[in-house]
Amino acid sequence: MIERRLLREVLLALDEVPAVALLGPRQAGKTTLALEVAARRPAVYLDLESEVDRAKLSDPALYLSAHEDKLVILDEVQRAPELFRTLRGLIDQGRRRGQGTGRFLVLGSASIELLRQSSESLAGRIRYLELGPLDAGEVGAGRLQALWLRGGFPLSLLAASDAASLRWRLDFIRTYLERDIPQLGPRIPAETLRRFWTMLAHQQGALLNAAALARALAVDGKTVARYLDLLVDLLLVRRLPPWSHNVGKRLVKSPKVYVRDSGLVHALLGIADHEALLAHPVAGASWEGMVIESLLAAAPAGTQASFFRTAAGAEIDLLLELPSHAAPWAVEIKRSSAPKLERGFYAGLQTVQPERAWVVYAGNERFALAPGVEALPLPEAVRLLADRDPGE
Template identity: 55%
Template structure:
């Protein structure tokens, strides 16, 4: 079994907080990790998608009191949102008995509604942890190109063949369109959403133009915003915000859009093999999104990611405010030569970056100039992990 880096984060959170919520897309490995944690702590596990397990909570107060000495793991919590209020009472009673930590581990596949329900009922009693697909620093027996092609969902990544992996991802897309999205959001025509998802895949790494998408789909801009919000809430799409620096420049204000998992991106574009990927015009944007997701997944709390672009052509793919006195810029180049553009140096000067990096397709780490270092994705992840 692959050791997930957030395992330690979850264990630490359970040792300081009464409830911990793990949020992430379906099939990312939440249930597998929860079972591993449960086996180590003699926990009670309930899958609330299973009617038999939901029936056990017909009197949730009694059930929780029966197991007050054990961690209770609640999977697919969106099927029983009414129990949040019961959990609040149990947590408060436990605190009076000096049993105020490590009571509940909650798993959910939709962010906005789960966060709203849990934050309203469990304010001050809960920690939130995002679970991402597998990243490069978590795997050892799989090449970077395989991870990039197949993406980080475990079933896809660990498939015996590229064909099996591709079919698993096509099933994932179909399940989201036909079952999960209608469950979590307002009724959305499946074919319209499929077309939007594919359009966003073709726009990987581009600034978001909602008006053009609305025109192509023959729907209103309000509808497109609503559909994209839903895909964002389900961890399928990322909107990377522009960095608004205090500089006298005309800045790009629209976010950039990415299909978050590279494997899902490739399935949407019918890219089945590494050869297909390398011969496709999307390859550069795909690598950019792949690197960005790997980096964002291990950022310490409080470091938010941005991109920077001016209408004059200054641009850096990723900006990280490490502290009040330290700001990093990261440019991404798929090739074996790490050569920044002029726009990179213009942005470097605009933002007064303390450190600049070019993540490229090679393995060596070397200085490009006195302010800029070329390095591999693995080395970049090590540098961020040390923060």
């Protein structure tokens, strides 16, 4: 059992608000985390993909009212978005009787429809938390290389072999394309969406060029935007925006795009083992994506992430704007165990004037790399962010 960092946040949220939505891609560990919560307080668990459990909710108000003294966990809630109106009524009734917090924990794959339904029906009554796959801080230094190759989905990371892990990821991709996405509403040919997803993997960490993607798929730019929005909403792809402060420079305005799980990047590209990964051109970009996901998973709630790049060549891989901090933290990402800094990074520091500057690299020691710049192993960088009081 790998302890999830988000467990503490879920428990805290349930003590503060009536409903908590735990969103994330399939197989990221939402159900396991919810059952861990259920082990700590009286709870009833319903899986809305189960016909038996759905039958219990034929009259949802009646059933849920009978369990008002327990936390009700509703898994795969996107299968029954009509429940949100019922939840609103029960929450409001409970508030009038002094039962104001910890009523419902809803789990679901993030989707436009799910967020729209819940935000309309439960505005002011629900808190959203995102659970991604396992990250570097959760798996520890000993599993870091496996995390990079296999990604953070628990069944992929903990598979008996690299080959078994790859088979699991290929099945995962196929299931998403052929079953899960059609059930969420969009009518997109599975093969077309797979081609698009694979193109994004080939261009991991690159600036979005929607026109080139549209030409390759023989569709228009609006269709590419729709495909990208879908994968972003499902928490499978990250669109990292450029830093947009007015600093009198010609800043790059296109976002960078990452397939969020490095294991899915490698599966889409047919990379089976570490030897093949190290020889592949995507190696540096997939490492960078894994680092970004791990750091953002550990960062305090409300942290804003971006990258910095100018037309003149100044560049910083990741800027973290933490709550209550006047200046961002600058992060450069290196796969090498002996990192070196380029002129563009120093130029970026001069423009951004960050509060802190880190180089997160693949080694094991923390040391000063340059005046005002620290080199940090990834697990330590994650730990420092996770332990950080947002107000410090």
